[in-house]
Amino acid sequence: MSTTLTARTTLDPVQLIDPHGVRQGDEHYDPLVADITDARLTALYEDMVIVRRIDTEATALQRQGELGLWPPLLGQEAAQVGSARALRADDFVFSSYRENGVAYCRVVELVDLARAWRGTAASGWDPFSVNMATPAVIIGAQTLHATGYAVGCVKDGVDSVSVAYFGDGATSQGDVNEAMVFAASFHAPVVFFCQNNQWAISEPVGLQAVRPIADRAPGFGIPSVRVDGNDVLAVTAVTREAVERARSGGGPSFIEAVTYRMGPHTTSDDPTRYVDPLQREEWAGRDPLARLEAYLGLSESEQQRIAARADEAAHKFRTACTSLVDPEPLSLFDHVYATPHSGLARQRSRYAAYLEGFES
Amino acid sequence: MSELTLSKALGSGLRRALADDDRVVLMGEDIGTLGGVFRVTDGLQAEFGTDRVMDMPLAESGIIGMAVGLAFRGFRPVVEIQFDGFIYPGFDQIVAQVAKLHARTGGKVRMPLTIRVPYGGGIGAVEHHSESPEAYFAHTAGLRVVTCATPQDAHTMIRQAIACDDPVLFFEPKRRYWTKGEVDEGYDFPLGKARVAREGTDVTLLTYGPLVPTALDAAVAASDEGISIEVVDLRSLSPVDYETVEASVRKTGRVVITHEAAEFGGMGAELAAAITDRCFFHLEAAPERVAGFDIPYPPARLEEHFLPDLDRMLDAVDRVLGRTNSLTGWTA
Numbered sequence: 001m002s003t004t005l006t007a008r009t010t011l012d013p014v015q016l017i018d019p020h021g022v023r024q025g026d027e028h029y030d031p032l033v034a035d036i037t038d039a040r041l042t043a044l045y046e047d048m049v050i051v052r053r054i055d056t057e058a059t060a061l062q063r064q065g066e067l068g069l070w071p072p073l074l075g076q077e078a079a080q081v082g083s084a085r086a087l088r089a090d091d092f093v094f095s096s097y098r099e100n101g102v103a104y105c106r107v108v109e110l111v112d113l114a115r116a117w118r119g120t121a122a123s124g125w126d127p128f129s130v131n132m133a134t135p136a137v138i139i140g141a142q143t144l145h146a147t148g149y150a151v152g153c154v155k156d157g158v159d160s161v162s163v164a165y166f167g168d169g170a171t172s173q174g175d176v177n178e179a180m181v182f183a184a185s186f187h188a189p190v191v192f193f194c195q196n197n198q199w200a201i202s203e204p205v206g207l208q209a210v211r212p213i214a215d216r217a218p219g220f221g222i223p224s225v226r227v228d229g230n231d232v233l234a235v236t237a238v239t240r241e242a243v244e245r246a247r248s249g250g251g252p253s254f255i256e257a258v259t260y261r262m263g264p265h266t267t268s269d270d271p272t273r274y275v276d277p278l279q280r281e282e283w284a285g286r287d288p289l290a291r292l293e294a295y296l297g298l299s300e301s302e303q304q305r306i307a308a309r310a311d312e313a314a315h316k317f318r319t320a321c322t323s324l325v326d327p328e329p330l331s332l333f334d335h336v337y338a339t340p341h342s343g344l345a346r347q348r349s350r351y352a353a354y355l356e357g358f359e360s
Numbered sequence: 361m362s363e364l365t366l367s368k369a370l371g372s373g374l375r376r377a378l379a380d381d382d383r384v385v386l387m388g389e390d391i392g393t394l395g396g397v398f399r400v401t402d403g404l405q406a407e408f409g410t411d412r413v414m415d416m417p418l419a420e421s422g423i424i425g426m427a428v429g430l431a432f433r434g435f436r437p438v439v440e441i442q443f444d445g446f447i448y449p450g451f452d453q454i455v456a457q458v459a460k461l462h463a464r465t466g467g468k469v470r471m472p473l474t475i476r477v478p479y480g481g482g483i484g485a486v487e488h489h490s491e492s493p494e495a496y497f498a499h500t501a502g503l504r505v506v507t508c509a510t511p512q513d514a515h516t517m518i519r520q521a522i523a524c525d526d527p528v529l530f531f532e533p534k535r536r537y538w539t540k541g542e543v544d545e546g547y548d549f550p551l552g553k554a555r556v557a558r559e560g561t562d563v564t565l566l567t568y569g570p571l572v573p574t575a576l577d578a579a580v581a582a583s584d585e586g587i588s589i590e591v592v593d594l595r596s597l598s599p600v601d602y603e604t605v606e607a608s609v610r611k612t613g614r615v616v617i618t619h620e621a622a623e624f625g626g627m628g629a630e631l632a633a634a635i636t637d638r639c640f641f642h643l644e645a646a647p648e649r650v651a652g653f654d655i656p657y658p659p660a661r662l663e664e665h666f667l668p669d670l671d672r673m674l675d676a677v678d679r680v681l682g683r684t685n686s687l688t689g690w691t692a
Contacts, residue, residue, distance in 0.1 A: 133469075144421070148426035
C-alpha cells in the first residue's frame with residue numbers, strides 16, 4: 001500500500017465487525033446497536049446488496065448510452081446505508097451526487113435516481129416527499145444548507161435533525177469550514193457525515209488533509225469520530241450517537257467514515273491513471289458486503305433470495321430509466337421563477353412561435 | 361405619512377415585514393445591537409429578539425448558504441450583505457443555489473430570500489465599498505434584481521421583495537441612505553414596475569438607484585436650455601419593465617442610459633440592445649450610455665471622474681440630440 005498518498009491516521013476508527021467478519025466488542029458503541037439483531041443486520045446487508053446492484057446496473061446503462069454519466073458508489077455501501085438507516089423519516093438529508101445508497105434508504109423512487117443523469121430533468125425528486133434534498137454538485141455547498149435547516153428545526157421547536165453528506169475533497173472547501181463555524185455558533189442539530197473515500201477524482205486525500213479529517217472538527221468546537229466506513233454496524237452506531245446528540249440539544253457532530261471509492265469518480269473517469277492497484281487490492285479485502293457475509297453466514301437460499309430481489313430492483317430501475325421520455329421543449333422555461341417574469345415570458349412566447357413555424 | 365431617511369424607510373419596511381410574517385428572519389453582520397453599519401436594522405433586534413434578527417459570523421457564503429437551508433425549512437430569510445464588494449464570497453451560493461433551486465427541483469423548493477446590498481460610490485470610501493455589481497445578478501436566471509431610489513420606494517419595495525416567492529437581490533443606494541422623503545406605508549405598486557420620475561418629451565434618461573436624483577438634477581438643468589428630459593427610474597433590473605421604457609422612448613425617440621457600474625456588459629448594454637430591438641423605428645439617434653469606466657473602482661479622490669454626473673449626462677443628451685458636445689466639439 002502506498003503510504004505517501006493517504007493521510008496518516010492518529011485516531012483509530014471505530015470498528016464493530018472487522019474485515020474478516022469477526023465481531024469486535026466495544027464498551028461504548030455496543031449498547032448503541034444492541035437492538036440490531038442478526039435479522040436486522042441481514043436487512044442492512046440486503047440494502048447494501050440492492051444498492052450495489054443498482055449501482056452496477058447504472059454503470060451498465062451509462063456504457064450502453066442510456067445515461068450520460070453515473071457516479072458509482074462501489075465500496076461505500078456501508079457508509080451510506082449504515083448512516084441513512086440511523087435517521088428518522090422527519091430528519092432531513094443534504095447530500096452530494098454519490099449518495100444513491102442514502103437516497104435508496106430515504107425511499108427515493110429508483111427511476112428518480114436516473115432522471116438527472118439521463119438528462120430528462122435537472123434533478124430527480126421532490127425533496128419534501130422524502131426529506132432529502134436533491135444532490136448538490138458544487139462541492140460542499142450543501143453543508144451550509146444542512147446547517148441552516150437544522151437552525152430552522154430549532155426555531156420551529158421540533159427535534160428533527162439534518163445530515164450533510166460530503167466527501168474528503170469537500171473538506172477543503174470554504175463552505176464546509178464555514179458550515180462548521182456556523183453550526184457550532186448556533187449549536188445546530190446537524191450531523192456532518194464525511195465519507196473519506198480517499199479520492200477527489202484523481203487527488204488523494206493527502207492533498208486535502210495532512211492529518212485525519214476528523215481531527216479538524218474539535219477545533220471548531222464540534223465533537224468528531226472516525227469510523228470504519230466499510231463496517232455497517234459501526235457506522236450505524238456512530239451515526240446514532242451523533243443524531244441523538246443533535247436531537248437532544250447537544251449540537252453538531254462530525255463523522256469521518258473511512259472508506260474507499262472502488263470505482264471511478266464517474267463513468268467519465270479513468271482511475272487506472274492514478275490509483276495504485278496494490279492500494280485498491282488492499283481495500284478490496286475490506287469489502288463492506290463480504291465481511292457481513294462472513295459474519296452472518298447466510299444460507300445459500302437466503303443469499304439467492306437477496307440476489308433475486310436485487311436483480312428485480314435493477315430490472316425495475318433499467319425499465320423505468322429507459323422509459324423516461326424527453327421533456328417538452330417549452331418546459332425549458334418552467335419553474336425558473338415562482339412568480340411571472342416578463343422578460344422570460346417574452347422569450348418563451350417567441351421561441352414557441354419559432355417552433356410553431358416548423359409545424360406549419 | 362411621515363418623513364424618513366431612506367435608511368429609516370428601509371428599517372420601517374423591515375419592521376413591518378417582521379411583524380406581518382413570523383417566518384421572516386433577518387441575518388447579517390453587525391445587524392443586531394449595532395443596527396447595521398448603515399443603521400438600517402436599528403432597533404429591530406431589541407424589538408424582535410435574537411431569534412428573528414441574527415448577527416452572523418463573518419462569512420458571506422456561510423450566511424447565504426444558511427439562509428438557503430432556512431428557506432428549505434419554510435423561512436423567509438432577509439440577508440444583509442454589509443457592502444457591495446463583500447458579496448463575492450457569497451456569489452457561488454447566490455448564483456449556483458439560490459437562483460437555481462426552484463428550477464432544479466421543478467418548482468418544489470422555493471427560495472424566497474431577500475439579499476440586501478448597499479451599493480454604489482460617492483461616499484469617499486476605500487476599495488470594495490463603492491461597487492455596483494448588479495449586472496452579475498441580473499445576468500443570472502432565477503434571480504430578481506431591484507433597486508430603490510427614494511425613501512418611499514425603499515419602504516414599499518423591501519416589503520414587496522420579502523413577500524416575493526422568488527429570490528430578490530435588493531440593491532440599496534448607499535450614498536442616498538440619508539436622503540429624506542415622505543413615506544406612506546399604504547402606498548404600493550406591482551414589484552418590478554418602473555416609475556416615470558419626471559415627465560419630458562425630448563430625451564428619455566433611463567437610470568436607477570443612486571443616479572436617479574442626479575438624473576433629475578440634469579433634467580432641471582436641461583430645462584433651462586429648453587430641453588425636456590423624461591427621467592425613468594427602472595426600479596427593477598430583472599425583469600425590466602419594458603412597457604414603461606418603450607412608452608417613454610417611443611414618445612421621445614432618444615434615450616440616454618446611465619449607471620455607475622462599468623459600461624462593458626453592463627445594464628446599459630442590455631437596455632440599449634433591447635430598446636433598439638423594440639423601438640428601432642421610433643429612434644432618432646443611437647442610444648447613448650453614460651456609465652462607470654471599465655476599471656476597478658478608483659480611489660476616493662478620483663471617484664468624481666468615475667461617477668456619471670450631471671454634466672456627463674447632459675453631454676450625452678447633447679449627443680442624442682445632435683447638438684455640439686464633447687465628441688463633436690463646438691466647431692462641428
